[in-house]
Amino acid sequence: MLPNGILAWALVSVVGLLGLFVILYLGLGLWHLRKESVDRAHLLRGRAALHVLLQSPGGALEELRVLESLPRRLQLRLFRQTMRNLVGARNERVRALAEHLGHERWAEERCRSRRWWRRLEGARVLTLLSTGNRVMPSLLHDPVPEVRAQAVEWAATHATPEVIGRLLDLLSDPREVSRFTVQDTLLRIGHSVVEPLIRYLEIHEGVAAVPALQVARGIEDPRFIDPALSLIEDPNPIVRSHAAGLLGTIGGSTAEQALVALLTDPDPRPRAAAAQAIGILGHWGAGPLVAERLRDPSWIVRREAGLALRALGSTGKLLLRRALRSEDPFAADMARQVLDLPETTLDRGVVA
């Protein structure tokens, strides 16, 4: 076996390291306690100074000096805490203060760093300050997903045509890591993205169109009718389902006709989406065709058809009652379940 000497050396090393780590642990603990208490006092002074500066934008040199005396990380923490709760002129005032303290310039320099976490740090500060037009657009092409996602978040308040174009490119980013942020940002931008999104949908098909269709559905603009009508014929059933959902937010006779045609789609997902959209639009003329879907072999289509009939009002309920006598036990069962649903508005909201 191992000679005792080696084990003794191992033991001494372990004990030595253990002692070192214990000292480090307790030392760090003391340092954190001290830092916490100093930071607390600084933040208290800083908050009071910021309050005065917001009340009297012109003067208060003393308070400005107090803010200047704080370490950068505390200044930024203070701005982060404050800016999220302020709007309008006061927010602008805080932003001006941050600029005066050199945060914008500092963050821009960080954004040009070769280290990704520094670029991310800079991008977050510039997003907070809602500034950085000089450096942020280039970060929309950053190779690191986190940095790119941060730049996308920034873009919500800086929606130039170039920026929107880049955001739409990112919708079909194969790495997908920033898709949520892109969709969220496009929804926040709102109607300004309608035209570029239409152009995007005109040239994209298949799964690449799905995230754009989801955004379009959230924006609810009638100008999406043409791309929606085109994509409802896409070979991919998921795309057809999303296109049906979009038509359900638009309405009109053309959309209704397309949705009725989709009720006989070979895939159950578009059939279900079409039935749901018809229900949302309240297109009672399609009631008998929707009622036929109660006999659909797919449960999800039967369910959506039943709920759609319910949404169509008295016409739909009449059709549901007729379905109770259907030869198809599945259709009769679904009709019974839908007719048994409670009537109140509150309860209606909880069944769909």
Next chain:
Amino acid sequence: MMDIAEILARGGVALEWGILVYFLLINGFYALLLLSAAMEMRQHFRRTAGENRWRVLSSRAVPRISMIAPAYNEAATIAESIRSLLSLYYPNLEVIVVNDGSKDDTVAVMAREFDLVSIHPIYQRQIPSQPVRALYRSRSHPNLLVVDKVNGGKADALNAGLNLARGELVCATDADTLLEADALLRMVRPFLLGSDVVAAGGTIRVANSSLVRGGRVIATRVPWKPVPGVQVVEYLRAFLFGRLGWNRMGGNIIISGAFGLFQRSAVVAAGGYAHDTVSEDMELVLRLRRIGYERHTSHRVEFVPDPVAWTEVPESLRDLGRQRDRWHRGLADVLWRHRRLLFNPRYGAMGLVVIPYFWLVELLAPVVEAVGLAVLGFAIAQGSLDLSFAVLFFLVAYGLGLLLSALTLLLEELSFQRYRRMRDRILLLLWAALESVGLRQLSVLWRLRGIGKFLRGRTDWGAMDRRGFQRSEAPSTRG
């Protein structure tokens, strides 16, 4: 020809060498895990420093989360637990409480406190579960759904909840777990940034002795009692370096049943939770990953190091023993069910690194440790082993265990610093020392018992006496 004594002596030496190599391998792997965990932690802090998590609150693009909380005989605490769940920060949240055939007034308390009304939603039973007796929706909180079903165990209750969940993501939690208010904002992050994530787990901490108000931990404390105290160190070690370290080295296969977030479609496609195991949480994660490999679909499991949930741990050795016995039985059961993953290159790093580690280190460690002790004792009795060597070996072995715990505490101090009082830090050091030289040996016995029970086919859970959380004020049971 060698005589029997010589054969025994040579066998003993070979066994000792085997144990020594095993010991070095384990500690080497621990060191690797710790390094990996430290790197992951640094990366995590770089990614999240200065991040605006609150943006999610006002987003229309976030996925809906259905939170499923099984409850069994929880009349005393259910109202507060549900309020705590309903007040989580998340914009698109549905809470499903599944009453698993409680024999007390759990349903009556919920009906009274949340103004429940009976509903008949149209839903499909995609996963089999015990019959559902009734479904209720709260009038005061429309995002609260209560499922009253025939008793079938936790896995069955979760499956019943899965059938009714409408969220893209489902969160499995225990009704008695205390969640941080922004737990979901933190946990949803991997799903928002990566479309290939099927599950995410977060750090669970020990809540015993901490101050609780309104279902939230408002001040963390390290327990004075040794049994929960040493578990604080154990939990820190398991989560801070164990699971975090695996993120980089082949991925996690464990997500605590107390709090985990899953892609609903993946869980439903996998058939939901298994009924016939005491470790349904680990079994599900392993199955999700296995299916992902086999069908070439998403199977990434992420671990979020932020402390997101707090749980009450056993306060007596008897309860702790039962719990550890059950955990080890569960581990043995899950590894045996998925034994074909072992050293199977088809499953990538999971088959070649993660599963072998769990077999050799997690499952068989108590066996090796017990055999090692027996051989050492036998060798010393026979006079074939130097006593000073044995003592030195023990000291090095337990010193390394202690070193690992000290490094974990250091990692906590460098990252989250949840134990803010100096008194708590010193107590943690004390419990770390006790954990290495007291609990660890007892744990060997409990885990051996677990293996024995697994071999005999026992599947019972065992009971645990809960003392309740230390509240900063009397909890209100109404509005």
